[in-house]
Amino acid sequence: MRGSIIRTLILWIFFLGFFGYAVSIQHEELKKVRSNQPFEDNLRLPSSEVLKLTALRYDMVAADLLWIRSIQSFGGRGMTNRDWRPVYDLFDKITDLDPGFEQCYTFGNMVIGDEGGRQKEGLGLINKGMFQFSLLRQYRIPFEGMYVANWQMKDVDKARWYGRIARKRADSPDWVPRIVAYLEVQSGAYYIGFDRFLNNFLLAVDANDIGLQSIALNKLKESVDKWNKSLLNKALDEYTSSTGRLPSRIEDLATMPALKNYEVAEISRLVALCERYLQKLSRPELSDDILTSITLPTQAQMNAPIEDTTNTRNMLGLQNLIFRQCLVKRSGIPEEPNGSHYVLNGTLLGTKPTDERLEVIASENGVREYLQNLLYAFRATIDKRKKELGRTPESLREVFYCDPVTTEPFGGKFQYDPKTGNLRSTSAPDL
Amino acid sequence: MAFRAPGPCPQKTTIMIVIQTEKLSKIYSHDFIDVEYGRIKFNWFRRTVALENLDLEVKEGEIFGLLGPNGAGKSTTIKILMGILFASSGSAKIMGRPLGDKSVKQQIGFLPENPFFYDYLKGEEFLDYYGQLYGLPKSVRRKRIPELFETVGLPAHAPNLPLKGYSKGMLQRIGVAQAIISDPKIVVLDEPQSGLDPLGRKEIRDIILSLKESGKTVFFSSHILSDAELICDRVAIVNRGRLTAMGELGHLLSPKVKEYEVIASGLSKETVENVRRNAVKFIERENDVLVILPEESQARELLAKIVQEKATLVSLTPRKETLEEYFIREVSKAPGESKTAGVAGVR
Amino acid sequence: MGKILAIALNTFKEAVRNKVLYFLLIFALLIMGFSSVISDLSIAAPEKMVIDLGLGAIDFFGFLISVFVGIYLIYNEMERKTIYTIVSKPIDRQQFILGKYFGLLITVYVNIAIMSIFFFTVLYFREATQPDVVTKAIFKELGPGKFESVGNYYVYHVQAFFIAAGKGIATLFGYWEPITHHLLRVVFMSAMSLAIITAFAILYSTFSTPTLSAVFTFLTFIIGNLCEDILRYADKLAQKAGGVAQLVGPDKMKYWFAMVATHITPNLALLDKFSDAVHGPWDAKTPTIHSVPIDWVVVVYGITYVAGVLSLACLIFNRRNFK
Known part of the structure; x- marks a missing residue:
């Protein structure tokens, strides 16, 4: 009896010791997984042919599961390394498994083309979808192609080609021809852009996906x-x-x-x-x-x-x-x-800025930001000059060797105090 | 159900032969790859002779015992007759019809060896199912099933008890019940007593006898010879696939007494010493002695002594040859010299 | 006929006592229930997910049930020697095979029916518990932005479940709503393909052990599913060589092997209408639902195929010795 108690005790100790140690190792390994920065999901899938064969007749189910995987992968990669190439493979395989999965073409194009900046691959997906469906349905897919070609690739000819296909589809709404007509003029792109992101936004609203909603809404604001x-x-x-x-x-x-x-x-x-x-x-x-x-x-x-x-x-x-x-x-x-509201950027007014980011007309917030950056740059230069001279510079001319900026973005002139070396804005003294 | 003779019957006038086999043989030829009970076996031209030129005749209304050691071919014979196996050569007829005839099968009840029935069915459902397989109409089944439970002597709770809850003896009994559900002319039982206790064996014996009483032909195989001896009209003995002997029990066994067994108490020492010398077997315990003597004269002598010495005679048993002894004698013979005279004599 | 029915019913009684059946059934129902959760992870076409998974589960688990229950049915009879008493009864062996087949088919179809009812219930329940429907049902709009509560959230859900279950049962008898449109037809075609597979399970178990039967049935199922792909592969081989006559050596062997395989195994893809249920052409009468046409030629094909396979099974079984 005594012996059996001791044996039981030893076995318990063995169990707790070994099992506990194994669990602790596993815990450490899991920690590593959690701290691993780039999103590493295993997307090394076999070729579509093999996938289709192994899925037997259940390729629709396989496509659905991969589709859900792709959405997770999209989110994961969006938060980490933003490497979209494997996701493209995933979408390609989903559409091979279930060629009728229309949302996959459009969503895939958005992920790869818009977010990933790989418009050619995005268009590849669009083309695949376009030829998959009969010429009479799914205007949305060529329409997406038109958007990518026009808005992102700035290739009006290509966009017009997609537009013409979209217009011929039976389910295309009345405004599609109108938008295609707009392609001729510059503003046409905005219509397309707005409609395109509206689609994404409403999709996200239906799915209750806050992350996707905010992405789409930002795109909408940008296009407007x-x-x-x-x-x-x-x-x-x-x-x-x-x-x-x-x-x-x-x-x-x-x-x-x-x-x-x-x-x-x-x-x-x-x-x-x-x-x-x-x-x-x-x-x-x-x-x-x-x-x-x-x-x-x-x-x-x-x-x-x-x-x-x-x-x-x-x-x-x-x-x-x-x-x-x-x-x-x-x-x-x-x-x-x-x-916010639009204002003129006084500093840039009259100049012809080559950089697209320098906008003569911008929102108040944007101009204020511009002013802040300007002040920061000036103050840094003044400090640097101060160290060279060993005293506070007497005027801005002494700092920049010329009169640097005549006008503040919101109008008025910068005020420089030679005693303290402080530079202040008259229009926004708090900055 | 009246017996309806299927087709012209050649022996209408004399005793009817219900089961007849002619040169029945069964050779198991193993496949090159044989899957047997989930195991794959490789065989190189292996053949097993299970049955060789078996000739049997079973007459109407008798209890016929097919006897033989394990692996002699008893079950194979029965399986061929029941259509479970197909004979390699030779032929067999039941009621003058070839095997597999449905109208004949209607007249046969069969209980296989060590039967295992659908254990999820209740006793009543089970018999009902088998009644349906015989094509009995519902009204007949409803009437017949309670009768059957009574006939085979199953307890009152048996009809509503799933077969899973049946004891071995109850299973054997419901097995007999399913065999006679259609009131058949012939009842074939394969080792009906194997695995039963002495009481169970006796009950099966009684059932077989009552079947005979109701005019059925009973054909059964057994290796429990003492039971067979008690009930069989005729027996056939098979060994290694061949028929060793067939005939009425009285013909097969020699009628003369083989030895005498005497049990007595209170004999004098001298007499005991005397007897011990002549005895085939001698056992002495306290006052009692058991002596087996080969000759009648020796037994008479001993009886005289008992009377003389005023000792007590406990028992005197003259022993004839039993079927078991005959069987052992026949089976241990070389294959060539079997007693075919018995077969010829019957013919 | 009465004897076949008796054997079929007894087979059904035996099959429903197989534990594997319940594990498979429960697993299938779990998957269907879970499909509703999975569909929430998707950002588009959630109904597609539920329908795809549901139809797939009905078909695949029907197949598994027919295999894992079917392979033991005849084997058990032989192993337990109950076949001895059956064969000695005045029935033909083909009646036994047919009885076993129909018994197994009844088992499979009862399970399909249960799974289908559950599947339709999930669809109707999903429909009834969409946030907008729930809000409309338990709140009364008094004016813009003003609501009055008229129902209990939980009571509504319980009610919705029972209504959905009722509708699910009704759907099995022809009732439909846009969400379940022609799904019953898809299930019908699935059932047809399962009848073929079940016949194969019976055929294999007449001459081999359960394990081997299961392997054979699985192989038949796989080849049957890939029938068209294998044919395309063979054609590709021939095309590469420049015609069938030009094929030599192993390629020629492969070609003819593929040809034979595709012609004798059932083409299960013919009976597969899953894609039509989700992407099919619009119905002519009701343009908001996909139409799933029933191809009667294919149905006849299924019936003749089953009859053929069962005849072969009877042929083998008639010559069989039971040891």
């Missing part, structure tokens, strides 16, 4: 912003050529022909419409997380009439309706999408 700025820049050109001088305020441009009775999409209107339709569909409203730094709708916009929604129950089905209602005909200075 570019759209507005293209109009404002046109107006600026008209103003300078007609009056022969530079405008002092942004409001001076409001009377220009470019800003008369033009059509543009508004983010505030989009938010209002989304909220209204979500309410009508009895679905939860948009998350507050994505509604930061955005132009929120006015009460009038919130009360504007909306259309009947009996034909659909998800937001994606309302895309054409929402797109049409987001477009507004107006005159004057357009609405800034990020909750």
